[in-house]
Amino acid sequence: MKCVVLDDYQGVALSNADWSGLDVTVLREHLDDPAPALADAECVVIMRERTPFTAALFGRLPKLRLLITSGMRNASIDLEAAAEHGVTVCGTGSAKTPPTELTWALILGLARHLVTENANFHARGPWQSTVGVDLAGRTLGLIGFGNLGRAVGRVGKAFGMDVVAWSQNLTEDRTEAEGVRMASGLHELLEQSDFASVHLVLSDRTRGLVDAAALARLKPGAFLINTSRAAIVDQKALVEVLRDNRIAGAGLDVFETEPLPLNDELRTFPNVLATPHLGYVTETNYRTYFQEAVEDIHAFVQGKPVRELTHSQ
Helix, strand or coil, X not given: CEEEECCCCCXXXXXXXXXXCCEEEECCCCCCCCCHHHCCCCEEEEXXXXXXXXXXXXXXXXXXXXXXXXXXXXXXXXXXXHHHCCCEEECCCCCCHHHHHHHHHHHHHHHCXXXXXXXXXXXXXXXXXXXXCCCCCCEEEEECCCHHHHHHHHHHHHCCCEEEEECCCCCHHHHXXXXXXXXXXXXXXXXXXXXXXXXXCCCCCCCXXXXXXXXXXXXXXXXXXXCCCHHHECHHHHHHHHHCXXXXXXXXXXXXXXXXXXXXXXXXXXXXXXXXXXXXXXXXXHHHHHHHHHHHHHHHHCCCCCCECCCCC
């Protein structure tokens, strides 16, 4: 089976699994149109949502039989179109701890002005030029209280923060079990938050949920952190509040277009601490992704696919 691995930015796919016996080509650069490079591929391995697989793309890949994504959820794959074209889609395991850790890297980086102070240090600039924001006694607002939201909240409590949570289906018994307050609505949560962090799955009802009206509820000294999906936050409205310094800043790991275009305005804001979608990018996760991708290939060849993703899920 001829297999192509897409978007291996770091060049680590082959070293993280045993691909022996497989005809594998690894592509490190992102391709806006991957179809020509995949013309002969029977199997494609993709990393998260880096390359969307739409109905149109499936239609241009008549030899494709197996598509493997890291993780067990990928909103950028048209699973219905995959089934119509006879393509089996499989996933892999994925740890929940790395996004939690990156969320706190962004919160701490913003609170203590780490980028500014590090840049000054290496440039032999001022010895101290900023005053940090305390976490103890401040309010951490969690938009979403699933596995990731709860994990982020536990760290916040360890820092001595007051933690409040909200989501559409959240119940008070779930927050009480964690020693967390429940807000009655999104706007109430944002009004209270010194740090507001997004931890929702992107869906029809969460797309654009944090809109201009919601962002207007944030305090001038508040920070917004998004390590979930960019489209949950109205990006135009976010750019406006950051441009006008209506909030203290934002920590962002996700963007509507990735890689983010070089001329995107978000790249110009000093009150933005941004990382290039690194939430899941850790050694443990990468070993899991690529080792289980190889398992998926062998299982498919043997006629017994594992970890299948279907449109009905």
